[in-house]
Amino acid sequence: MTIHDILPPTGIKVIAAASSKKRLLHDIGDMAQACFGLDQSDVVEALLERESLGPTGVGQGVALPHARLPNLKRVCGVFVRVRKPLDFDSVDRQPVDLAFALFAPEDAGVEHLKALALVSRTLRDEGVCNKLRSNEDPSTIYTILTEATSAQAA
Template sequence: MTIQDILPAAGIKVIAAASSKKRMFHDIADMAESCFGMRQSVVIDALVDRESLGPTGVGHGVALPHARLPGLEQVCGLFLRVKKPLDFDSVDRQPVDLVFALFAPEDAGVIHLKALALVSRTLRDEGICAKLRANEDPSTIYTILTEASSAQAA
């Protein structure tokens, strides 16, 4: 599995700011609806429910919100770069500016965990994160993410 398998080129957005984690979930839900046809309310509820189990801000300015959704047939993802970092209750208490949201079928099993591990590994790389933060063009960001994933798989 590579990031290209789960992240469509249209699934990348650079936004100026989000006023809160909840507002970020609304932005993610808007994208999920336009990219994958998901219902916004279902996405928001699933992300909020998952977040209530523990924060998905993994540190170093990165958040990996994720949820299992009914009706999905495969794991899919979205990426947002936020120009003005926001509080995400991260484990290191640092604000977040790189957000990779993952959605999996309710019965995804291990494939969901593999996708989460792939994204986590990719965004743990300081060089990749620096490149992502230095770019605002969604197609460039897509290239950075997919080339990084391909290089790791090789």
């Protein structure tokens, strides 16, 4: 599995700011609807439910919101870069400016975990994150993310 398998080129957005974590999750829900035909309100509800179990801000400005959804056939995701970092209740209490949201079928066991591990590994790379933060173009960001996982696999 690579990020190319999870993230479509259209699943990347750079936004100026989000007023709150909840607002960012709504933006992610809009993207999931546009990219995968998922119901925006179902996505937001599932993401908020997951956040209630514990924040998905993993530190160093990165968040990995994720949820299991009915009627989904495979693991998929979207990526958002926020120009103005926002509070995400991260483990290191640092604001978040990079969010990779993952969606998995309700019965996806190991595939969901593999996808989370892959994305986490990619966004733990300081060089990758610096490149993501210094780019505005979604196609460039897509290339950075997909090349990073190709290099890790090699």
